[in-house]
Amino acid sequence: xxxxxxxxxxxxxxxxxxxxxxxxxxxxxxxxxxxxxxxxxxxxxxxxxxxxxxxxxxxxxxxxxxxxxxxxxxxxxxxxxxxxxxxxxxxxxxxxxxxxxxxxxxxxxxxxxxxxxxxxxxxxxxxxxxxxxxxxxxxxxxxxxxxxxxxxxxxxxxxxxxxxxxxxxxxxxxxxxxxxxxxxxxxxxxxxxxxxxxxxxxxxxxxxxxxxxxxxxxxxxxxxxxxxxxxxxxxxxxxxxxxxxxxxxxxxxxxxxxxxxxxxxxxxxxxxxxxxxxxxxxxxxxxxxxxxxxxxxxxxxxxxxxxxxxxxxxxxxxxxxxxxxxxxxxxx
Numbered sequence: 001x002x003x004x005x006x007x008x009x010x011x012x013x014x015x016x017x018x019x020x021x022x023x024x025x026x027x028x029x030x031x032x033x034x035x036x037x038x039x040x041x042x043x044x045x046x047x048x049x050x051x052x053x054x055x056x057x058x059x060x061x062x063x064x065x066x067x068x069x070x071x072x073x074x075x076x077x078x079x080x081x082x083x084x085x086x087x088x089x090x091x092x093x094x095x096x097x098x099x100x101x102x103x104x105x106x107x108x109x110x111x112x113x114x115x116x117x118x119x120x121x122x123x124x125x126x127x128x129x130x131x132x133x134x135x136x137x138x139x140x141x142x143x144x145x146x147x148x149x150x151x152x153x154x155x156x157x158x159x160x161x162x163x164x165x166x167x168x169x170x171x172x173x174x175x176x177x178x179x180x181x182x183x184x185x186x187x188x189x190x191x192x193x194x195x196x197x198x199x200x201x202x203x204x205x206x207x208x209x210x211x212x213x214x215x216x217x218x219x220x221x222x223x224x225x226x227x228x229x230x231x232x233x234x235x236x237x238x239x240x241x242x243x244x245x246x247x248x249x250x251x252x253x254x255x256x257x258x259x260x261x262x263x264x265x266x267x268x269x270x271x272x273x274x275x276x277x278x279x280x281x282x283x284x285x286x287x288x289x290x291x292x293x294x295x296x297x298x299x300x301x302x303x304x305x306x307x308x309x310x311x312x313x314x315x316x317x318x319x320x321x322x323x324x325x326x327x328x329x330x331x332x
Contacts, residue, residue, distance in 0.1 A: 014038050042313065051068070054187040084107060089114075162229060199262060211306075244281050
């Protein structure tokens with residue numbers, strides 16, 4: 001029986017479920033939980049920005065946009081599944097490792113077998129690849145290069161990129177020029193506007209800050225496992241300051257693009273994210289607590305910094321999309 005309530009929950013948070021609860025779930029609910037679907041919103045926003053920019057410029061194709069959105073979301077799902085599989089096979093998630101604490105790690109918690117995870121990944125990857133092939137046939141060789149780049153990051157983000165401090169730069173590139181710029185390119189049928197690259201970075205600093213927050217949360221655990229993320233290499237104090245710098249740069253870059261005319265004045269709506277930014281900066285200015293603060297939700301802990309970065313990114317991303325929609329409606 002389809003559990004629509006769990007679908008909604010899995011798209012908002014990463015639910016913690018027991019083996020008995022898992023056994024009663026429908027296949028879609030299991031896939032949403034296993035792929036950590038709550039974070040797909042960042043991918044959807046990147047694709048949405050690229051699509052709205054193409055619509056603004058009069059070069060929009062509905063079928064190509066839907067294929068691009070579908071392909072990117074399922075590629076993200078594939079990456080998350082392969083991430084868990086790789087870490088499981090390398091023994092990273094053993095001994096109550098961080099990832100296995102804040103939500104179900106299907107392999108480590110015995111919810112799925114390796115063969116089942118491979119089938120989930122094969123299905124997700126096949127959907128993403130089919131969408132990519134359709135877009136290549138529609139728009140040509142450059143799109144093939146974009147598809148190849150996407151496949152590379154799906155397969156090699158977890159290892160070796162994450163292990164050698166390149167995971168965070170990869171996210172900046174993927175959620176910016178590759179997703180936003182790539183969506184704009186394929187949806188427009190091959191049109192290119194250099195300003196889209198800068199616009200893409202204005203959003204991509206957000207998902208990168210989210211990853212920085214996550215890796216800072218589990219810095220000590222990663223260091224003990226030999227995973228050299230950028231926060232591990234930089235140390236917690238500097239890593240927290242880098243997140244603040246990225247979030248401030250995100251806002252300033254958006255305002256600068258409005259001032260230069262690359263974005264319409266409705267994008268100044270992102271200034272409504274200032275209270276969220278203020279609260280997030282206040283959290284990142286303090287050392288991460290060793291134990292759960294009294295008023296912090298128990299179901300989110302031990303994630304902490306990433307929770308604030310993710311919440312701010314969701315606010316900023318929504319305002320960015322609304323600003324682009326307002327630009328279209330007002331014709332500015």
